[in-house]
Amino acid sequence: MDRPIGVMDSGVGGMTVVREITRQLPNERILYFGDISRCPYGEKDLETVRAYTIQVAEYLVAKDIKMLVIACNTATAAALEILRERLEIPVIGVIGPGARSAIQHSRNGKVLVLATSGTVKSNAYPDAIRSLNHNFEVTSQACPAFVPLVEELRYKDDIVTGIVIHQALKSHMHSDADTVILGCTHYPLLKESIRRYFDGRKAVIDSGYETAREVSSLLNYQRILRAPEGEVTHTILINGDSSRFKYILRDWLPELKYDMKEIELKV
Amino acid sequence: MDRPIGVMDSGVGGMTVVREITRQLPNERILYFGDISRCPYGEKDLETVRAYTIQVAEYLVAKDIKMLVIACNTATAAALEILRERLEIPVIGVIGPGARSAIQHSRNGKVLVLATSGTVKSNAYPDAIRSLNHNFEVTSQACPAFVPLVEELRYKDDIVTGIVIHQALKSHMHSDADTVILGCTHYPLLKESIRRYFDGRKAVIDSGYETAREVSSLLNYQRILRAPEGEVTHTILINGDSSRFKYILRDWLPELKYDMKEIELKV
Structure with missing residues (x-):
C-alpha cells in the first residue's frame, strides 16, 4: 500500500519517532506535520490541545494517510481515544x-x-x-x-x-x-x-522508539505495509519558519530524504 | 472482557510465553493447550503441523477464547496466515x-x-x-x-x-x-x-517475551483487556501424561496458579 503514514507533533520532537520508523521500516513513506506555530502543547490545557490535535489529524486524513501516529504525549493524552472513535484508519499514540x-x-x-x-x-x-x-x-x-x-x-x-x-x-x-x-x-x-x-x-x-515497533506490528496486522519500491522521500509540513527545524534535522537525522513545505494551519 | 486468552504449543515450550503474559498482564486468564502426544512439531513436515494447529485452534475457539496465541514457531510458520483468515478473533504468532x-x-x-x-x-x-x-x-x-x-x-x-x-x-x-x-x-x-x-x-x-508485549498491545487496541477482578486461575489442557509438564512448571513458574486437565485430542 503506497499511502503514507501520517505523523504529527507540536514541533520537532515527533521526528524522534520518525527516525525510528524510517530505521525499522525503510520502505514506508512519512507525511509529518509539525504544529510549530502553536508549540509547545505540553503547558496548555488539555481542551485546547485536543482541539489542535483533532484539527491536524483531520488535515492529514484528507491527505490520504493510511495510519495516524500521534507522536506527542500531550496530544495522545488529550485526543487518542476520541480520534480512535472518529477516524477509520488505525491511530497510535506514544x-x-x-x-x-x-x-x-x-x-x-x-x-x-x-x-x-x-x-x-x-x-x-x-x-x-x-x-x-x-x-x-x-x-x-x-x-x-x-x-x-x-x-x-x-x-x-x-x-x-x-x-x-x-x-x-x-x-x-x-x-x-x-x-x-x-x-x-x-x-x-x-x-x-x-x-x-x-x-x-x-x-x-x-x-x-517503542512506538515505531508498534507501528510495525500494526501495519503488519492490518496488512498495509508498503512494498519496497524506488527511493523513499518523506514530506514534512510545518506552519511556521522552517530554518530551526532544518537545523535540528541536519544535526540528528542527516541521512533523511525529505521535502519540507511551510503551510498555514490555525484555528 | 472475562474470556480467556487461548495459548497453544506442541508441548511445554509455550509456557515461556505464558510466563511473560502473566507477568506483564496479571489480570488476564489463560487457557493453554499443550499437544504433548504429538510433540515435537519442529521436525515434522509443515502440512502435518498445519493440520494439528488448525485442529487445536478450533478446539480452543469452541471454548470461547478472545484471542489465540500460537506460542510455537513451527506452528506459526505453518498456520498463522490461514488461521488469521479463518478465525474471527485476533490471532498472534511468535x-x-x-x-x-x-x-x-x-x-x-x-x-x-x-x-x-x-x-x-x-x-x-x-x-x-x-x-x-x-x-x-x-x-x-x-x-x-x-x-x-x-x-x-x-x-x-x-x-x-x-x-x-x-x-x-x-x-x-x-x-x-x-x-x-x-x-x-x-x-x-x-x-x-x-x-x-x-x-x-x-x-x-x-x-x-516479545510476543507477550504484542499481546498486550493488541488487547489494548481491540479494547478486550480483562478488568482486575478476583484471583486469576489459569487452565492448562494436555493430551497425555501431565507429570513431566508439572515438574517443569514447578521448576520455573512456581507461583503460577492453574488447574491442569488431561484430555483427548488427536486427528
Whole structure:
C-alpha cells in the first residue's frame, strides 16, 4: 500500500519517532506535520490541545494517510481515544507503547515518568500502566523546561542541559524506580544526559522508539505495509519558519530524504 | 472482557510465553493447550503441523477464547496466515514479534535465527524480517537437539547442555551477527547458556517475551483487556501424561496458579 503514514507533533520532537520508523521500516513513506506555530502543547490545557490535535489529524486524513501516529504525549493524552472513535484508519499514540515497554522491562515494578505538565496532569501514564498491571507503582515528574531546551537548540550545551536536568530530577536521584519513561517525544534528545544523571542505574525508555515497533506490528496486522519500491522521500509540513527545524534535522537525522513545505494551519 | 486468552504449543515450550503474559498482564486468564502426544512439531513436515494447529485452534475457539496465541514457531510458520483468515478473533504468532524485536535491537542489521528444522525450512524469519527491512541479512541454524533437551528435563545439566549447544552453534561462534533470535519457544530455557556461549557479544531475543508485549498491545487496541477482578486461575489442557509438564512448571513458574486437565485430542 503506497499511502503514507501520517505523523504529527507540536514541533520537532515527533521526528524522534520518525527516525525510528524510517530505521525499522525503510520502505514506508512519512507525511509529518509539525504544529510549530502553536508549540509547545505540553503547558496548555488539555481542551485546547485536543482541539489542535483533532484539527491536524483531520488535515492529514484528507491527505490520504493510511495510519495516524500521534507522536506527542500531550496530544495522545488529550485526543487518542476520541480520534480512535472518529477516524477509520488505525491511530497510535506514544503513551501505550511506552507504558507497555516499561512493564516489559521493569524488574521491581517501580517506574518514574518524565513528561510535560499536561501529560502529568492527565494521569495518562499511571492509568495506562496500572490498567495493564495494577501491581506497578508510578511516580511522575513534570519537566516544563525540557521542551524549550530542545526547541531552542540548547540540548548540545552540556552546562545548560546539566543544570536544567538537575533542577528537574534532583528529588528522584535516589528513588528506587528501576525504569524511567521519557514521556515526551522531545526528551530523547536528552536521553544520554538523563541516563548519565542517574549513573546508568535506571533503564531509560524512549516512548518514540517503542512506538515505531508498534507501528510495525500494526501495519503488519492490518496488512498495509508498503512494498519496497524506488527511493523513499518523506514530506514534512510545518506552519511556521522552517530554518530551526532544518537545523535540528541536519544535526540528528542527516541521512533523511525529505521535502519540507511551510503551510498555514490555525484555528 | 472475562474470556480467556487461548495459548497453544506442541508441548511445554509455550509456557515461556505464558510466563511473560502473566507477568506483564496479571489480570488476564489463560487457557493453554499443550499437544504433548504429538510433540515435537519442529521436525515434522509443515502440512502435518498445519493440520494439528488448525485442529487445536478450533478446539480452543469452541471454548470461547478472545484471542489465540500460537506460542510455537513451527506452528506459526505453518498456520498463522490461514488461521488469521479463518478465525474471527485476533490471532498472534511468535515469529512477527521476534522479527520486529530483532529489527528494533540490531545495530548492524545481521541476525542469526536458531530454530527447529521446520521453522528454518519455512524461511519464515528471513521472510518476516526482510519484508519489513530488506537491508537485513539473516542466517538460520536448525537446532533439532534443543527441544528434546528441554522436554527431557536435561536443560539443567550443564555438561549435556554445553555439548549440545556447542555442536549446534560452533560454526557461528565468530559470526558477525549482533543479534540472535531464539526462534523456538522451548529455547528460552537455554537462554543463559546460549548467551554465555557467545560471551555476551550478541543480544539474545526471546520471541515469547516479545510476543507477550504484542499481546498486550493488541488487547489494548481491540479494547478486550480483562478488568482486575478476583484471583486469576489459569487452565492448562494436555493430551497425555501431565507429570513431566508439572515438574517443569514447578521448576520455573512456581507461583503460577492453574488447574491442569488431561484430555483427548488427536486427528
